[in-house]
Amino acid sequence: MTELSLLYGTAWKEDRTPALVELALRAGFRAIDTANQRRHYFEEGVGHGLAAAYRAGIVTRDNLFLQTKFTYQRGQDHRLPYDPAATLSVQVAQSMASSLAHLGTDYVDSYVLHGPASNYDWTDADAEVWEAMRRERDAGRTRVLGVSNVSLGHLEQLAASGAELPAYVQNRCYARLGWDRGIRQFCRERNIAYQGFSLLTANQEVVHHPLIARLAASAEATPAQIVFSFARAVGILPLTGTSSAEHMKQDLASRDLALPFEIVQAIESISG
Numbered sequence: 299m300t301e302l303s304l305l306y307g308t309a310w311k312e313d314r315t316p317a318l319v320e321l322a323l324r325a326g327f328r329a330i331d332t333a334n335q336r337r338h339y340f341e342e343g344v345g346h347g348l349a350a351a352y353r354a355g356i357v358t359r360d361n362l363f364l365q366t367k368f369t370y371q372r373g374q375d376h377r378l379p380y381d382p383a384a385t386l387s388v389q390v391a392q393s394m395a396s397s398l399a400h401l402g403t404d405y406v407d408s409y410v411l412h413g414p415a416s417n418y419d420w421t422d423a424d425a426e427v428w429e430a431m432r433r434e435r436d437a438g439r440t441r442v443l444g445v446s447n448v449s450l451g452h453l454e455q456l457a458a459s460g461a462e463l464p465a466y467v468q469n470r471c472y473a474r475l476g477w478d479r480g481i482r483q484f485c486r487e488r489n490i491a492y493q494g495f496s497l498l499t500a501n502q503e504v505v506h507h508p509l510i511a512r513l514a515a516s517a518e519a520t521p522a523q524i525v526f527s528f529a530r531a532v533g534i535l536p537l538t539g540t541s542s543a544e545h546m547k548q549d550l551a552s553r554d555l556a557l558p559f560e561i562v563q564a565i566e567s568i569s570g
């Protein structure tokens with residue numbers, strides 16, 4: 299597994315998924331995010347893209363970070379990766395087996411609960427799924443576990459239940475909510491890595507802000523690169539799901555863009 303600095307997200311790519319995954323790996327991405335949720339992701343297509351990259355000698359499985367997710371039935375369409383009549387524990391095992399088959403591997407690096415069962419509480423259903431995910435981890439089918447689309451309340455209830463904490467939290471990151479400040483603090487205090495998605499799409503007021511335009515012009519960078527670089531500076535591991543070869547290069551190059559502390563503070567105070 300390589301050091302993580304940027305995840306390539308594979309949502310909403312449908313038939314273009316294999317080619318875009320291969321293109322992303324050619325461009326230099328070494329971390330891939332997907333989900334066994336056919337409604338938004340074509341996980342089998344991700345596997346085809348990986349296989350093409352292996353054949354072309356671009357990368358080996360050992361040099362990749364692969365992350366996928368377990369999604370409750372309420373987040374799926376009719377194309378389920380498990381028997382909906384089975385218990386949640388069995389659904390997790392079936393979904394994982396299907397993910398490994400799709401991705402052509404016998405382990406993933408991170409296995410994420412796509413979202414809790416309730417928007418408000420960490421429920422008994424989540425506790426059962428989390429325990430089943432832990433068994434997958436203990437059996438070696440994933441290196442670590444994560445949770446996504448969680449509130450601070452979810453995380454506090456999970457912690458209070460005495461269950462193991464995740465290695466990753468993956469959330470939509472809104473500048474107007476202080477870039478998910480409360481959750482990022484919870485994560486920092488517990489050594490949980492925070493992954494942020496929709497950094498550009500959810501924060502258009504930042505992307506188009508005059509300060510960002512000035513910074514981009516003086517650094518000979520794009521506003522998107524400034525946002526990704528800022529995100530890393532405050533401890534957010536960014537995701538990008540770009541379909542553009544040019545944007546792939548730019549997003550990867552943002553890793554070389556270091557922003558001074560005062561600039562990071564100024565960006566943080568644009569909204570939220």
Ligand SMILES: NC(=O)c1ccc[n+]([C@@H]2O[C@H](COP(=O)([O-])OP(=O)(O)OC[C@H]3O[C@@H](n4cnc5c(N)ncnc54)[C@H](OP(=O)(O)O)[C@@H]3O)[C@@H](O)[C@H]2O)c1
Nearest residue numbers: 307308309331446495496522537538539540541542545548
């Ligand atoms: N856990 C969850 O529930 C969840 C939910 C949503 C997403 N995700 C994950 O996060 C990944 C990323 O999703 P996202 O919501 O952040 O959106 P995204 O798919 O990355 O879309 C971002 C938008 O920004 C544009 N963009 C990317 N790089 C750019 C650049 N350098 N300059 C200008 N525009 C750029 C893209 O356009 P171009 O294609 O033209 O570059 C696209 O329109 C997904 O693929 C998925 O893996 C997870």
